[in-house]
Amino acid sequence: MTVVYLELDADGDLLLILGRGRDSILEDMSDNEEVNPELAMSAYEKAVEQEAGAMVDDTMYSEDDFSEDFLADEVKPAKRVQETHMLVSSKHLMTASPVFMAMFRKGHFTEGSQLESGKAEVTLDENPPAAFKILMDILHTNTRKVPRTVDLDTLTDLALLVDKYQLLESVEPFADRWLSGLIGRFSDDDKGDIWQFHRCLCISWVFRLSRRNGLKEFANYVAIRSKCEVNTSTEYDLPTPGPLLDHIEGCRQRVISTVLSHLDDLVQIYLYKKPRRKIICRGRYARDVTKRRKACDHMMCGSLIASLVENGLWPLPTAPFEGLSIQSVLKTATSTQLSAGCDIWKDSPDAWDHGYTTNHRNHGRTKELNRKLARLIEKVDKLGVLDVADFDVSSSRARKSR
Known part of the structure; x- marks a missing residue:
């Protein structure tokens, strides 16, 4: 052998x-x-x-x-x-x-x-022998043999071993160096496997005493980019505590639900006529006012539904929003296309050159939607997750099975 x-x-x-x-x-x-x-x-x-x-x-x-x-x-x-x-x-x-x-x-x-x-x-x-060898070198003070950098696979193995054998105190002096720049390996447009982000979240949690900010950074990454239920989507049983995963999943679903509610507001107005108004458009014309207003409403409704269908958001999804991420839903919502008949007819001779119709494209609906989404995007950039201090150290080894 x-x-x-x-x-x-x-x-x-x-x-x-x-x-x-x-x-x-x-x-x-x-x-x-x-x-x-x-x-x-x-x-x-x-x-x-x-x-x-x-x-x-x-x-x-x-x-x-x-x-x-x-x-x-x-x-x-x-x-x-x-x-x-x-x-x-x-x-x-x-x-x-x-x-x-x-x-x-x-x-x-x-x-x-x-x-x-x-x-x-x-x-x-x-x-795993390679990661275990690194830990043994640390414990036997063979520090010159401890690598300055390790890849994500090895770092994951190290995190699992550190958690398993409770070796954080011994390994912590090396953790900052290993974790340095870890989040920089992923760009803002990274569409990689969410499993990578889960591993980074696990790594940040295990080494939490040395990199508190890293945990929050990767929690944001997972919450914003995950397209499945965060607390049930890990391929292996990582020692990331269940309450933290539950909170991240709550953030994911809450933000997606808010985005979809803004879109649903438009659907309620133009498809279901809520509040109860048979005609939403208030365009002013010299003749055929009712006919043109109805046509404008129909165009707004049709363009809205068509845009949602094209982007896979119609019928509007329901929780837990499998296949959707905060990142993808926000991108889709901000690109929603609305077309109003009044925007086409505003230059016709019988259109009155004043009022809501001519001063606000799409009757201001696009502007209003984008304003709401901009506020939400600002919050997402500062998405709050539970701080490491909110968890007991022992909870990392007592994650409830699902």
Whole structure:
């Protein structure tokens, strides 16, 4: 069996055995794919973090042995890596983590009893090796081996491990650097998978003590861009607390409902004649006044419904507004097209050149709608979400199942 051996502490008393990790690109290559030496070296270095003395297939190699020629010939079999063995100090782990303290303390679990004899082996199949290696370097004060930057996948793994083993205090000094610029990776027009935003929200929550503003930023991102129910849309069970997700989902539905209510106001006026007025238009003409006013109303109603149908908002959606985001609904609402007969006939000889008709395009309906939406957009830009301080630390590990 292929094994990667990592020695975090030469005098370590605990051997951690990690199963196959999802974070090695070597495992994703098919047998007929050509191996890029630079890519392969990068993956290998990520797995062992430049650790001298990697044991592969029971053969010892040093880092200098990994030339491009060697990689071209030898890296392909490394796709079959099954286990990563890490020799660590149980004292370092127990000092940093109450979870490890409970696991390895004498008389609690089998692992603790094994450590009494001087050595112990523990299998942690569910932990991704690369992210776990970073945490072990931090706990063993191998700070030079801790990467300055990590990608979103690794940062998500780190957040899950930090939450699982309650390691925030030890990892916090590195968190600001990892999180720096994270939100800048997404543009305002980003239409990427909402799952990315959920992961960023989770990351910000787990590292909340170091990046309070980051949590609010990503909560806004999720609320504004999500097209499904935020509190039920995560692909995996992330440790983001349920009350926070519920609040974000409440913001999403509330803003969308407000936008649709503004559109519904117009529908009520022109389609259902509310308030009860048979004729809405008040255009002034020398002749055929009633006929022209009715025609203007019909044109306003028809153009409104046609615009809503074209943009997928007719019939008007109802909660929970599946498939709609605040961003998309606001964009659609601000582009609603209205056409009034009076705007066409205002230059006719028998139109009176004064009053509501000639001074306000579409009888002022477009202007009124845009004014309401502008106020709403301003609020959305400052969308309020629950502050981190509103949640107890323990709630991140007690998210209710749905």
